[in-house]
Amino acid sequence: MRVDAELLSQALDRVQTAVFEPSLWLPTIEAIGRASGALGANIMEPAGRGAFGAALSTENLDGLLEGYVREDWGTRDFRAQLLPPLLRAGVVLEANYVSREQFDHHEYYKFMRKYGVGDSVLMNISSATDELYFVLQNSVAEDSPQPDDMPHFHAIRTRLQTALQLAQHIDASRVMGMAAAFETSNIGCIFFNRKGLVTLTNPKADALFTGDLRISRGEVRAFSAAETARFNRELKIAIQAPGQSIDALSAVRLSRPGKRPLIARFERFGTHLADVFSHSCAMALIEDPDEDVQLKPETLMALFDLTPAETRISLLVASGMSAVDIACRHGIGYETVRSHIRSIFRKTDTGRQSELSALFGRIRL
Template identity: 35%
Template structure:
């Protein structure tokens, strides 16, 4: 007689609470704990089945230390369990013995140096979907718990429909919030673009759509410039925002300039969206605010002298930087030497506490002239 470690009644109750967690994401940890109790598991987590993912995925506290080591030590780059994916796609669920043998358990560094350190050994992966995203509920057992067997596998596969329903609800909630944010940006006359966790544009609001032309396009989910180096810079900026604390990475904290011949450039600055459901369930996880310098008044040199203690010549150069011009263009316009303009530009950046010309342009073009007292 086969004795299951899974309690179907308790699992059914836990799955009912999954739907509650869909509407109250802060409950995910507690619900995953209930699933662990019902399945004889030590810990549980939810991960994308394909593509990259970052720390912060829904998981029980029992797995937090292991996840920290997983990312910190690079085990995610050699995760044997990615081999479960074909099995999940074929039958909806996979267990450890679908991909590994007892010999693997004895010899593999992944099982011994990583999982063994925490007493982990056996897992089950239950696949489910939301939109075009494939997700998995991972259940982790220790060496003492023993493996998931084929009878338990047949019970686990029945979890899929309710997991998918919960994920769809969370995705729907994120879409509603996204609609509200997009409308709010439109009402505030701010152009913006929303991005998913892969760095693809998911939505442009009406104002940003109006900025697309032959120089700046949306191609295959990516905002691009006619100049490849600017497209590369924007791609790097978005990637850094998605993967790093903005304060710790200059690529994440520095805006990007997209040039437009005959007009002042666009300045793009992205940031992660907070207050959304767990990002693996969310339609979009970051927003980029697009500033059209053509619509921004340029402060006078006199105002800039007052605000930043610039010299008269530095203030003249600063006004040109605010218009989005580069040092070569400024040198030609003012009939100054290129190195002279570079020297003034460095001084302006130092006095305005900026590190890049795009930051100077964004800062100076955002000054509200009405808030500055007139000089006598």
């Protein structure tokens, strides 16, 4: 395994572009692997005490990673012993820490050889909020990575670590903008990273999550253990199902003493390729059935081109009042009310009171 310095320089030049176009991360990682002379490359992350998972990998490692998960090597990865020197040095060559005897006879390396993988180069690309390791997997048929290529490996590590921090900062700004927009709409929202941990809440959500219904250590704690388990199960489905619409995901009830339960609905945004470098990848929108939604007249006027008079009458119709009631209580001629209602139905593309009520019920601005 020897690095091609010119190809590596070209591959690293693509990293900055991938920060702003997440779909380019996988081909960029593949280019870095090829330039390094590696069989493949992947990004690993801790999945619990002593366990690891693959966050992103090149396609030629798919078979290896499927076997890795199937045989549960994530909980007994021999390379876990390399973490202390990796955290100190930033980059380690596996061959410097594993004996020839271990390479030849340990069950872990026998497993790796089945997929043509020998030793590796490990790089710590962790940020302040994410623990991640970039791994160049060497072919078993190639010589071990050489110490004189260490400057190249450090260059890869520095570029990826900087990109990770920048990408997360950019994505955090986007998420904060979304949270502010939901706050303006009086909607509570909670954002989560790919591990299911809370990354951000808006003030509306903070006001709803009090007492026994709370967020503790990055996790939502419901009134009961059963509701907490249901919440986490649906959140996991949302995180693991890219492209799935919010309508396909179940709503979760969150009980509150003395009040009707809150309703949490999950939505995923982004793609798996971007998740490794993202601040958040899913959110829960929180509805409070006890809260009356106060539609702003200017919103209806802007959305449906209603006149001020039509706007006032549309709100009365949506609340359940009949044309007769509106005419009597507000001193408007009955035929005038009927004319306004016909215009309202036409402009809102509805045909009866229930449809108008349902439409207005979906507007939160």
